[in-house]
Each structure stands twice: as structure tokens, then as C-alpha cells.
Amino acid sequence: MSIEVFADFYNRYHRLMLTVAEQRLRGIGSAEDVVAEVFRIAWAHHKGGGKLALPWLYQVLRNVIGNEYRRLAASDRLAEAMAAVTVDEIGERADEDALEVRRALERLSVSDRDLLYMAYWEDLTRQEIARILGCSVVTARVRLLRARQRLKGELERAGYADIEEVRDGRD
Known part of the structure; x- marks a missing residue:
């Protein structure tokens, strides 16, 4: 329990936590x-x-971000309503698509959402994801594959039948 140990921990992970928080909170x-x-x-x-x-x-960050999401929920709904009024037709369709992806993500389990955020918004490698989750790289890849499949299913149920599964080579 020394300040040096904590300072080293802070210096090692502060940037990663800030990057994850920025991606999830958009600000x-x-x-x-x-x-x-x-x-x-x-x-x-x-x-x-x-x-x-x-x-x-990472779990603490997830919990704190969850609290922040609840706090911002009302203002997000208002911002989305205002954005729909002010965008042109092309921008409106892009906003609708982005909103539907966000809704589909919200219908997934927290663990699926976290995996997808880590892989695509936070751009973590499979090794980094596995380390955070405390599992093997193979297990992380399988979990990510299943999360992508569930997201695709949610989008298809919402009327996006032409969705191709997202693949990437980030390992």
C-alpha cells in the first residue's frame, strides 16, 4: 500500500482509461x-x-460510466430530438442509421456491448481484450464473434437485412 505503487499504476493506465471513457461518453x-x-x-x-x-x-470504469449514462440519458434524448429537426435529408438518414445501431447495441447484453466497444470504438487488440477480461485470446475472439453475430441479428430484426458482418484483422 504505497503511493509509489499507486502512482505507477496510475501512470500505466490513466491514458487507456481516458481513451475508453472518451469513446464511450463522446466528450x-x-x-x-x-x-x-x-x-x-x-x-x-x-x-x-x-x-x-x-x-x-476496467470494471470500476464500466460502473462509473454506467452512472454517467444514467445521468445523461435525459439530455441525450433531447439532443437526438433536436438533431432530427436540424439535419438535411442525407444527414438525417445517416443519423437514423447511427441511432439504430446505437439502439441495437443497447438491446445487447452489457458484456456483448463491452466487447464491441473494446474492439471497434476503443480499437483494442484481441490480446488487450483478453487481458482485460481475464481470459485467453481464443476465448476473447470467440466471444467477440458471437457478440458481432448478435448485433447483426438485432440490426436484421430492425429492418437492416443487408448488413454484412463486420470483420477486421486487428489482433
């Missing part, structure tokens, strides 16, 4: 606040004798 101000809260919790955990580990930190 640097909120992301910095969320990451500050995550590391406040980590410091209290460390002072209490708890072990600092990336999977644990």
Missing part, C-alpha cells in the same frame, strides 16, 4: 471527470489493502 469533459472518479475509487481501494489490477479497474 473530453465528462471523460476526465469519470476517470478522476475511477482513480479516486482505485486509491481508496489501494489504501484499504485491495489489489490493483487492470480487469478490476
